[in-house]
Amino acid sequence: MTKFVVTPASETQRAAWLGGELPAVEKVRPGLWSIPVPIPINPLRYVLVYALELPDGVAIIDAGWNTDEAFGALCAGLAVAGYEITDVKGVLVTHIHPDHYGLAGRIREVSGAWIALHPADAGLLRERYDDEFIESLVARERALLVRSGVPGETLDELAGASMMIRHMVSTALPDRLIEDGEQVGLAGWDLRAIWTPGHSPGHLCFVSPGRRLLFSGDHVLAKITPIVAVHPQSGPNPLADYLESLAAVRRFEVDEVLPAHEYRFLELAERVDYVMAHHEERLAEIEKVVADTGGADCWTIATRLTWSRPWETIPAFMRRAANNETLAHLAWLEARGRVRHQAGDVDIWYSMES
Template sequence: MAKFVVTPSSEEQRAAWTGGTIPEVERVRPGLWSVPVPIPINPLRYVLVYVLECDDGVAVVDAGWNTDEAYDALVAGLAVAGYAITDVKAVLVTHIHPDHYGLAGRVREASGAWIGLHPADAGLVRERYDDDAIGSLVARERALLVRCGVPAATLDELAGASMMIRHMVSMAKPDRLIEDGDRLDLPGWDLRALWTPGHSPGHLCFTSPSRKLLFSGDHVLARITPIVAVHPQSGPNPLADYLGALAAVRDLDVEEVLPAHEYRFLELAGRVDHVMAHHAERLAEIEQVLGVSGGVSCWEVATRLTWSRPWESIPPFMRRAANNETLAHLVWLEARGRARREQGEPDLWVAPLSG
């Protein structure tokens, strides 16, 4: 696949990303700030929290992980912009992953801000983060991994792999549900919500037509592609959802994309086209595996694909993500008659004319 490189709109952010550091707080333009909040023990290193100046305080897009280091960085970043944590009036959460949602409850406790989330993600909060409910989620994940053919020796480790980061979230039910197309009541802003499912069922982007900005969360990033996976809380065909949501934002009239990771950039349509081509290439690679090795489990398919490092060196948590992302591509192929599933423990995948 031909490489496409976006134009960074912040050279300082790009240099920090490529240099392995955390960028400085930046004034993106009048009334808008970018505050990097560190993510512990994670190759992404930070989430970019955007601070929107309003007539009565500020709103933030995303919040960061629930750690003291992250909270202190958010408070310090607000201070650079001339605000205190008590000035936060709203937390617009793009999705419920810990690096975006984790600090929302703590910010609300300190400021009285309202938390907004899409209904599809709001409905997942309790099972994902409540101590009394998490057991059922782990059990459902384990059952899915059995169907995928994960080796018994690693099954329990992979099923519970996300438990180690649950403490990074202060569980907080949203105060407001944000639907697709909603216009947010933020004085001084014409912000509109766009439902962009795939990375999570309720992922939201926010656009400002007058400023020609897209706050893209994890939906569209400058260099990497977000994980789109089948798991117990995903939709039945998340890759179809994701590709449809990419097409929905491709032709927006925006001049700058403000993602939650890496750095800000300019070419939305070009980046969307590149991400779509990446998934087309991955689908073709999976079809090739099925063509020469019919009757293979999802796990076996995943081990035969091209990843950024050798399969043996991928840590357990990321192996689970790789398996579930492979499953999302298999499900997409199945829905279009380009792969067939023979159900069992494990399910076996074949090319449509095999067997």
């Protein structure tokens, strides 16, 4: 597949990303600021929080992890824009992963801001982050990995691989639930929510038709593609949801895409087309591996795919993500009659010709 490179909307932001640095706070345009908030121990390094000026303060899109470093960076970034954390009136959370949702509760405690989420993600909060539910969630993840064929010696490590980041979330139920197509209602902004499930069941993008901007969260990024995986809190076919969601945002005519990671860029439709083509290529690769093996479990299939680094060098958490992302592609292929699986203690996937 011919590589497509987007045009950065900010050369300095792109240079910081490529150089492994934290980008500067930027005034994107009048009334809109980009504030990088660091992510600890993560190759993404930072989340881009967007501050939207209001007559009586600011609203922010996403929040960052619940760490003192992240909170300090957010406060410092707001200060560059001329605001304090107490000026935050609302937190629009694109989805409930810790780097987007983690600080929302702490921000509300100090500012009184409302927190908004899509209902599909709001319904997952307690199971994901409350202590009384976490053992059940880990057990369900472990059962999924068993059915995928994950070797016994790595099962426990993979099943609990995300537990180390739970403390970086200040669990807070939302004050507002935002549905697909809803006008957000920020003074001076024609912001509308677009439900884009796939990376998470309740992922939201926000479009401003008048300003020709798309705040894309993790849905559409400049260089990488978000993880779309089957897991205990996903739907049965998250890749189908994701591809449909890509088509939903492609139709918007915008001048700039403002993602939560990497850097801002210009070409929405072209980037969407490239990501969709990438998944078609991945689906074809998986279909071929299934045919070549004559029947294999998901873990075995995942180990034979092309990844950004050798399989043996991928950390445990990312191996789990790779397995579950492979499972999402297999589910998509099965829904379209291109592969089939035989359920058992370990599920085996076959080509339709087998």
